Amino acid sequence: xxxxxxxxxxxxxxxxxxxxxxxxxxxxxxxxxxxxxxxxxxxxxxxxxxxxxxxxxxxxxxxxxxxxxxxxxxxxxxxxxxxxxxxxxxxxxxxxxxxxxxxxxxxxxxxxxxxxxxxxxxxxxxxxxxxxxxxxxxxxxxxxxxxxxxxxxxxxxxxxxxxxxxxxxxxxxxxxxxxxxxxxxxxxxxxxxxxxxxxxxxxxxxxxxxxxxxxxxxxxxxxxxxxxxxxxxxxxxxxxxxxxxxxxxxxxxxxxxxxxxxxxxxxxxxxxxxxxxxxxxxxxxxxxxxxxxxxxxxxxxxxxxxxxxxxxxxxxxxxxxxxxxxxxxxxxxxxxxxxxxxxxxxxxxxxxxxxxxxxxxxxxxxxxxxxxxxxxxxxxxxxxxxxxxxxxxxxxxxxxxxxxxxxxxxxxxxxxxxxxxxxxxxxxxxxx
Numbered sequence: 001x002x003x004x005x006x007x008x009x010x011x012x013x014x015x016x017x018x019x020x021x022x023x024x025x026x027x028x029x030x031x032x033x034x035x036x037x038x039x040x041x042x043x044x045x046x047x048x049x050x051x052x053x054x055x056x057x058x059x060x061x062x063x064x065x066x067x068x069x070x071x072x073x074x075x076x077x078x079x080x081x082x083x084x085x086x087x088x089x090x091x092x093x094x095x096x097x098x099x100x101x102x103x104x105x106x107x108x109x110x111x112x113x114x115x116x117x118x119x120x121x122x123x124x125x126x127x128x129x130x131x132x133x134x135x136x137x138x139x140x141x142x143x144x145x146x147x148x149x150x151x152x153x154x155x156x157x158x159x160x161x162x163x164x165x166x167x168x169x170x171x172x173x174x175x176x177x178x179x180x181x182x183x184x185x186x187x188x189x190x191x192x193x194x195x196x197x198x199x200x201x202x203x204x205x206x207x208x209x210x211x212x213x214x215x216x217x218x219x220x221x222x223x224x225x226x227x228x229x230x231x232x233x234x235x236x237x238x239x240x241x242x243x244x245x246x247x248x249x250x251x252x253x254x255x256x257x258x259x260x261x262x263x264x265x266x267x268x269x270x271x272x273x274x275x276x277x278x279x280x281x282x283x284x285x286x287x288x289x290x291x292x293x294x295x296x297x298x299x300x301x302x303x304x305x306x307x308x309x310x311x312x313x314x315x316x317x318x319x320x321x322x323x324x325x326x327x328x329x330x331x332x333x334x335x336x337x338x339x340x341x342x343x344x345x346x347x348x349x350x351x352x353x354x355x356x357x358x359x360x361x362x363x364x365x366x367x368x369x370x371x372x373x374x375x376x377x378x379x380x381x382x383x384x385x386x387x388x389x390x391x392x393x394x395x396x397x398x399x400x401x402x403x404x405x406x407x408x409x410x411x412x413x414x415x416x417x418x419x420x421x422x423x424x425x426x427x428x429x430x431x432x
Contacts, residue, residue, distance in 0.1 A: 003018040003020070003021040007313060011310055011318065015305055015310070018309055024298065024301060027294070027297050027298045028294065028298075029294040029297060029299070032299070035288075035291050035292065035295050035330075035334065038287075038288045039284055039330075039331070039336060040336065040340065042284035043340035043341065044340060046282045046283075047339065047340045047341075047343070052427065053423065054282070054343070055143055055144060056143055056423060056427055057423075059142075059143050060414055060419055063139065067082060068082075068084070069082055069083055069415060070083045080416060089128070090128045090133060091136050091140070091412050093128060094133060094136045094137055094140075094166065095412075097165055097166055098166055098210050098408060099159075099166060099167050099210065104404060107395070108387060109162070110383070110387075111161040111380075112158055112160065112161070112379060113158070113159060114158055114226060114379065115156060115157040115158075116155070116156055116231075117129075117131050117133075117155045117157060118131070118154075118155070119235065119239075130155075130157065133157060134155045134156075134157055134169055137157070137166060137169045137208075138206060138208060139411075140411045140412045141168065141210060141211070141411075142411075143411065143426060143429060143430045144208075144252060149173040149174065149205055150321060150323075151316060151317065152173060152174040152199075152239075152240055153171055153172070153174075154171065154172040154173075154232070154235055154236065154239065155171050156170045156171070156231075156232070158209075158223055167213060167223075168208050168210050168220075168222075169206060169208050170204060170206055170207050170223055170226065171204070171206035172203070172227065172236065173205040174198075174199075174202065174320065175202050175203045177194055179248065179273070179276065180274075181274030181349050182248060182274075182349055182351050185271075186246075186351075186359045187359060187363050192363070193362075196364070197363075197364065199242040200242055200243055200244060200245050200246070200362060201244070201248060202236060202244060202247055202248070203247070204224065207227060207249065208223070209222065209223050210408070211407060211408050211410075212405040212407055212408065216394070217391040217394055217395060218386075218394045220263040221267055221386055221390045222383065222386040222390075222391070224249070224263060224267055225267070225386055226379060227249070227352070228247055228270075228354060229378070229382055230379070231379055232244070232247075243368050244354065245353070245354050245358045245361050245362065246351060246352060246353050246354060246358045246362065247354070248351050248352075249264060249350050249352075250350070251264060252347070262350075264350040265348075267350075268385055269352050269353075269375060271353070272350055273349040273350060273351050274348075275346040275347065275348060276346050276348075276349060277346070281327070281328075281342050282340065283327070289323075289327075292326065296308075296326055296329075300329070300333075303329065304326070306319050307325055307326045354377060355372055355373060355374050356372040357370070357371060357372055358371075411426065414426070
């Protein structure tokens with residue numbers, strides 16, 4: 001059920017064309033009561049979890065959806081087989097190419113590079129695409145769900161230039177429209193921000209190092225610094241034709257006894273802005289999310305069209321954040337108890353200014369040619385800061401305490417585990 005979108009089509013033209021290809025009487029959808037029961041069942045299960053357990057549960061659901069398995073009849077198989085054998089090949093290649101030094105001091109020889117998955121021929125021992133390698137790394141390196149962001153996205157593989165071994169992954173995405181502490185710091189007027197200037201900032205939506213690089217050598221700080229690099233800046237301008245002057249990111253968790261500090265705290269060139277408003281929206285399972293889409297298509301057709309179909313002239317979605325928009329609307333229509341929908345959970349907000357007068361530019365007080373470079377943001381300079389200011393101290397401290405780790409923390413075995421097994425094994429590791 002689609003239609004032939006063409007560049008230059010107005011929203012009204014798209015709506016009329018889409019209606020012709022998707023007559024409402026042909027749309028199959030669940031009745032309202034059936035959908036409500038499914039939503040309540042899913043949200044009731046997850047709303048009693050704390051943020052760490054819910055994070056892991058989302059990861060388990062994601063892995064089951066993305067990497068399905070099938071039962072085999074072979075006597076020699078002690079676990080199900082992957083339904084898509086090519087996925088197993090990519091996973092194995094990724095695992096074979098971690099940067100795992102015999103001596104942690106080898107970090108001094110590292111020469112990190114950022115490889116844009118859509119703009120480079122990623123060297124591979126298989127026919128795997130850069131995007132496939134990135135997704136495998138992102139999915140199994142972190143217990144945080146690998147969300148596909150709507151809008152702009154630049155995915156980077158971070159690897160050692162000499163050995164081509166992987167160090168981690170980052171993604172630079174369309175920035176959050178509303179983060180009050182950041183917006184107050186910039187002095188952003190809403191109309192200028194939303195209509196023109198938001199595209200001159202981005203958000204580090206994924207900043208995930210491999211392990212034990214992350215633990216032994218604070219590899220997350222390396223990747224966070226590289227989010228401010230000239231490679232990111234130039235790639236953003238090349239791909240989207242907008243000058244990049246600032247980068248936002250948020251911590252995974254608020255300040256707790258278990259997680260007192262974020263990797264961004266006291267990190268050079270990153271400034272703490274404050275905290276998010278403090279809520280995490282619970283999500284129903286994939287089958288229920290598909291039911292919501294079908295129900296919206298049948299019962300609130302134009303809203304469905306706006307959120308899931310309509311495009312700007314650039315080919316990007318007409319509305320940002322379609323999933324949250326559609327879910328919030330549906331829950332209101334169904335009368336879902338607010339206690340089942342959100343959990344209080346503030347995240348730290350951090351902002352990196354690439355120019356001394358970034359804020360003035362974002363307030364439209366100066367032009368692009370008046371920007372003053374704040375620091376040397378070459379990959380080499382940022383890597384040197386990481387080596388000398390952070391990795392060196394961390395390694396010395398762990399050696400003194402005899403606490404060096406050799407664990408890789410690659411969570412691909414979740415493919416074959418049920419939820420209870422996953423929770424028992426990995427709940428203590430959430431956030432690592």
